[in-house]
Amino acid sequence: MWRELASEFPDVELQGPADPDALTAVEEQLGQTLPGPLRELLLETDGIEADFGTETVWTAEKILEENSSFRSNEQFRSLYMPFDALMFFGDNGGGDQFAFVRTPDRDEIFVWDHETDSRTWVAPSLENYLRSALGSDGDDWYR
Template sequence: MWRELAMEFTDVELHDPAIAASLSDIEERLGQPIPLPLRALLTETDGIAAQYGTEFIWTSERILTENLDFRRSEQLKALYMPFDSLMFFGDNGGGDQFAFVRTPERDDVFVWDHETDSRTWISPSLERFLRDALASGGDDWYRQ
């Protein structure tokens, strides 16, 4: 389903599926389950990049690395509210990060604005998010 959805758009880069061990590693090390839609997507393609290399969906390795970095950085802890309730999974290429809220578990997609530390609802589902993001061509479509 996810590969077919992504291929509806031009200039989309897909990858081989993520391996199950990498998904388990994310859940174990972050202490949170991967949202089911994101897990399903990663089992079809380990990330989705669009025009100009914008990684709307990161690889499983980057999901783990970025989330650990956000949660462990003393510099970020001093500047921003805690990130433990979020699971970042992609970005806009300009510093804003896309995330699911994991405490409480929600399937909605939010954007974290790196300039204001705001966490704003942008989509009711990963599918709607991906369609909107890929149709936008990479601009900040979620600000409209």
């Protein structure tokens, strides 16, 4: 399903499927389950790259790396609200990042604005997020 959806858009690069063990490692190390739709997508393609290298959906490895970094960065703790309730999974190529809320579990997508530390609802589902992000002409389609 996810590969077919992404292939509707030009210039989208898909990867091979993520290793299920990598997904388990993400969940264990972050202490949160992957949202069902994100898990399904990663099992079909380990990331989706759009125009100009924008990582609309990160690889499982990058999801783990970025979330771990955000949660452990001492400087971020003094600058931003906590990130523990979020699971970042993609970005706009300009610094803003997209996330699922994991506490409480929600399937909606939010954007974190790196300049203001705001967290704003942008899509009711991963499918809607992908259609909006991949079908847009710019990196700030959600504003």
